[in-house]
Amino acid sequence: MARNIRLTLAYDGTRYAGWQVQRDRVSVQSTVEASIEALTGERVSLLSAGRTDAGVHALGQVVNFFTESTIPPDKWQPALQTRLPHDIVVRDSQEVPADFHATYGAKLKRYRYVIHESRIENPFIRPFAWRQNGPLDVDAMQNAADLLVGTHDFRSFESHWPNTDTSVRTMFEARLTRASGWNVWGAAPVSADPGADADYIVFEIVGDGFLYNMVRSIVGTLVCVGRRAWTLAQFQHAFQALDRNVAGETAPAQGLFLVSVTY
Amino acid sequence: MARNIRLTLAYDGTRYAGWQVQRDRVSVQSTVEASIEALTGERVSLLSAGRTDAGVHALGQVVNFFTESTIPPDKWQPALQTRLPHDIVVRDSQEVPADFHATYGAKLKRYRYVIHESRIENPFIRPFAWRQNGPLDVDAMQNAADLLVGTHDFRSFESHWPNTDTSVRTMFEARLTRASGWNVWGAAPVSADPGADADYIVFEIVGDGFLYNMVRSIVGTLVCVGRRAWTLAQFQHAFQALDRNVAGETAPAQGLFLVSVTY
Numbered sequence: 001m002a003r004n005i006r007l008t009l010a011y012d013g014t015r016y017a018g019w020q021v022q023r024d025r026v027s028v029q030s031t032v033e034a035s036i037e038a039l040t041g042e043r044v045s046l047l048s049a050g051r052t053d054a055g056v057h058a059l060g061q062v063v064n065f066f067t068e069s070t071i072p073p074d075k076w077q078p079a080l081q082t083r084l085p086h087d088i089v090v091r092d093s094q095e096v097p098a099d100f101h102a103t104y105g106a107k108l109k110r111y112r113y114v115i116h117e118s119r120i121e122n123p124f125i126r127p128f129a130w131r132q133n134g135p136l137d138v139d140a141m142q143n144a145a146d147l148l149v150g151t152h153d154f155r156s157f158e159s160h161w162p163n164t165d166t167s168v169r170t171m172f173e174a175r176l177t178r179a180s181g182w183n184v185w186g187a188a189p190v191s192a193d194p195g196a197d198a199d200y201i202v203f204e205i206v207g208d209g210f211l212y213n214m215v216r217s218i219v220g221t222l223v224c225v226g227r228r229a230w231t232l233a234q235f236q237h238a239f240q241a242l243d244r245n246v247a248g249e250t251a252p253a254q255g256l257f258l259v260s261v262t263y
Numbered sequence: 264m265a266r267n268i269r270l271t272l273a274y275d276g277t278r279y280a281g282w283q284v285q286r287d288r289v290s291v292q293s294t295v296e297a298s299i300e301a302l303t304g305e306r307v308s309l310l311s312a313g314r315t316d317a318g319v320h321a322l323g324q325v326v327n328f329f330t331e332s333t334i335p336p337d338k339w340q341p342a343l344q345t346r347l348p349h350d351i352v353v354r355d356s357q358e359v360p361a362d363f364h365a366t367y368g369a370k371l372k373r374y375r376y377v378i379h380e381s382r383i384e385n386p387f388i389r390p391f392a393w394r395q396n397g398p399l400d401v402d403a404m405q406n407a408a409d410l411l412v413g414t415h416d417f418r419s420f421e422s423h424w425p426n427t428d429t430s431v432r433t434m435f436e437a438r439l440t441r442a443s444g445w446n447v448w449g450a451a452p453v454s455a456d457p458g459a460d461a462d463y464i465v466f467e468i469v470g471d472g473f474l475y476n477m478v479r480s481i482v483g484t485l486v487c488v489g490r491r492a493w494t495l496a497q498f499q500h501a502f503q504a505l506d507r508n509v510a511g512e513t514a515p516a517q518g519l520f521l522v523s524v525t526y
Contacts, residue, residue: 010386011386087386089385091383123274124275126350
């Protein structure tokens with residue numbers, strides 16, 4: 001009987017057309033499926049917790065697939081890693097019950113979005129953050145983000161509406177953190193102390209599900225508040241309007257990370 | 264009369280054959296020179312503080328060149344940036360006296376080397392750190408690094424000996440820091456607190472000059488101590504032997520950053 005194998009993946013999405021297989025373009029999914037075929041000779045179809053877009057990264061994407069192979073569960077990790085490019089990493093492999101489904105079984109997902117406040121580009125950070133020139137008011141952004149927590153209709157933050165399903169989701173956390181210093185890739189001094197060079201703003205959001213482009217639309221709208229172009233009342237109005245055209249721009253893909261998935 | 268322009272550059276060295284122009288390979292130098300030619304029509308030769316090797320990065324490389332152009336000093340930064348790829352950034356531009364020479368005028372250079380202690384690769388960190396499986400004894404490494412400070416003959420840490428010059432240099436600082444958490448590219452929780460996940464070891468060294476591959480040879484030898492394969496006495500013996508064959512391996516290029524140069 002076929003076994004159900006679950007993998008946890010991290011990847012730098014920069015080079016990929018996104019998670020999903022696309023004609024004539026290299027996707028993370030097709031790259032991982034090719035590594036499984038190289039190992040076992042089997043052509044499998046991966047199920048995934050989230051279909052990350054082109055340029056979006058993952059620290060803890062969860063996938064599963066069925067196999068006839070007798071490779072022990074913990075051996076998949078090293079065996080696949082040797083067959084994968086450096087920008088895709090298998091963090092963990094395990095055998096799971098036949099009814100485990102990476103997409104439908106996901107109870108909570110955590111996404112992170114990184115904003116880099118700087119007048120000058122940083123070549124190490126550019127593929128992993130959205131650069132903003134001006135200082136952003138993180139307290140004002142947090143007040144707006146607080147409105148997102150709870151069960152709401154997030155239609156204002158959904159691209160490609162109408163979809164065929166409900167746009168009501170529940171958010172359990174929506175937190176902004178200004179962060180500094182301790183970042184070995186930045187030009188800033190190595191330091192664990194938040195301080196004058198705290199030029200990163202990290203947004204983390206946890207929910208039971210996310211609409212298409214939802215995190216990026218939320219971030220684009222929070223930045224309107226952070227720039228003081230919008231008041232809290234204007235953010236609230238855009239959120240409640242249930243109309244994507246009223247909210248802010250969609251923040252670019254490269255700042256977004258799928259951090260983890262809870263089953 | 265020709266003006267002397269000084270630039271401060273940051274670059275991700277991953278894609279490049281190193282700083283220096285090489286036949287048939289793309290170097291950082293040739294890329295920056297091409298951007299200057301695209302802007303001014305002039306073919307210039309850049310002088311640099313350090314000739315970083317293939318895969319080595321810079322946060323504050325300093326270069327200068329002479330030009331007949333009348334572009335104001337502070338306009339070089341934005342004008343060149345639009346003509347450069349994303350992995351090379353001009354951080355600053357200024358006019359300097361005719362006798363400023365980026366190579367010979369350098370009084371102090373600061374290098375950083377990043378070690379990532381992890382059993383599993385991290386796709387975001389791999390191009391910027393040397394991964395080590397096991398736990399390293401940072402206190403033992405610091406005791407060894409302390410021996411480097413002062414004026415010494417560093418021949419044991421020089422590749423391609425004999426050179427034509429002295430191998431005596433003066434180090435003013437050689438410091439190891441175990442660091443955690445606050446690293447937006449890692450899978451670790453976002454946190455400013457050093458703690459259980461402190462899986463980065465950052466080595467910073469400041470000196471009046473560095474021999475070829477010197478920082479990487481030092482790091483390779485410090486890691487022998489960190490793994491407890493070598494005692495402090497063995498490190499001291501290798502240092503004093505003035506023989507490259509006695510010291511440890513040369514750490515890989517991708518963990519090394521030229522942080523800053525003092526004139």
